[in-house]
Amino acid sequence: MFVLVNLKAYPCDPVEVATAAADVSDDSGVRVAVAPQAAQISAVAETGVETWAQHVSAVEHGSHTGSTLAEAAADAGAVGTLLNHSENRLKLADIDGALDAADRADLETIVCANNPAQIGAAAALDPDGVAVEPPELIGTGTPVSKADPDIVTGAVDAAARVNGDVDVLCGAGISTGEDLVSASDLGASGVLLASGVAKADDPRAALEDLVEPLL
Numbered sequence: 034m035f036v037l038v039n040l041k042a043y044p045c046d047p048v049e050v051a052t053a054a055a056d057v058s059d060d061s062g063v064r065v066a067v068a069p070q071a072a073q074i075s076a077v078a079e080t081g082v083e084t085w086a087q088h089v090s091a092v093e094h095g096s097h098t099g100s101t102l103a104e105a106a107a108d109a110g111a112v113g114t115l116l117n118h119s120e121n122r123l124k125l126a127d128i129d130g131a132l133d134a135a136d137r138a139d140l141e142t143i144v145c146a147n148n149p150a151q152i153g154a155a156a157a158l159d160p161d162g163v164a165v166e167p168p169e170l171i172g173t174g175t176p177v178s179k180a181d182p183d184i185v186t187g188a189v190d191a192a193a194r195v196n197g198d199v200d201v202l203c204g205a206g207i208s209t210g211e212d213l214v215s216a217s218d219l220g221a222s223g224v225l226l227a228s229g230v231a232k233a234d235d236p237r238a239a240l241e242d243l244v245e246p247l248l
């Protein structure tokens with residue numbers, strides 16, 4: 034299972050979370066990555082944790098003020114990027130362009146989507162992975178794997194019909210090892226989560242609890 038922790042714009046210490054994630058990944062053998070704010074990518078990458086961007090723009094080098102250039106994210110230490118997160122939705126053409134930008138910069142890609150139909154569309158664009166996250170469950174602490182398991186199995190089926198190479202993650206409300214196991218049982222190859230770690234009093238303990246059933 035792949036555990037990808039999105040720090041969003043939460044007021045956590047990204048280096049503290051990243052250091053804990055690197056240690057938990059090393060100790061458990063579970064792949065754990067952290068996606069901080071763009072300006073914090075290099076500080077997070079310096080901890081040795083697998084580091085992802087939260088977004089890259091569909092642009093090349095040039096006159097694009099305010100953009101997040103894929104090459105700059107990669108130079109700062111990112112090895113992958115989320116795209117089309119529910120809190121940063123993109124037009125179809127921009128998802129496609131951002132995937133091209135990520136490919137140019139050798140970034141792994143996960144395209145987020147709300148539901149199985151969108152997951153099928155996202156998978157058709159040939160990212161490395163897709164992540165289904167029902168927006169109404171994001172940040173609630175109610176895991177998608179329990180509240181709406183059909184969304185996860187539907188996403189796995191929709192992706193497989195379109196593109197057998199694409200990994201399927203699920204997210205929204207995931208915070209415990211039990212949630213991780215449910216996601217795996219439903220066919221997901223990873224989880225995308227945020228508040229369960231970024232807002233935890235003890236992010237290290239939260240990460241240890243998440244991977245515990247995989248040990």
Ligand SMILES: O=C(CO)COP(=O)(O)O
Pocket residue numbers: 039118166170171172173174204205206207225226227228229
């Ligand atoms: O949006 C998410 C991850 O990208 C999910 O957020 P929560 O884990 O806080 O529900």
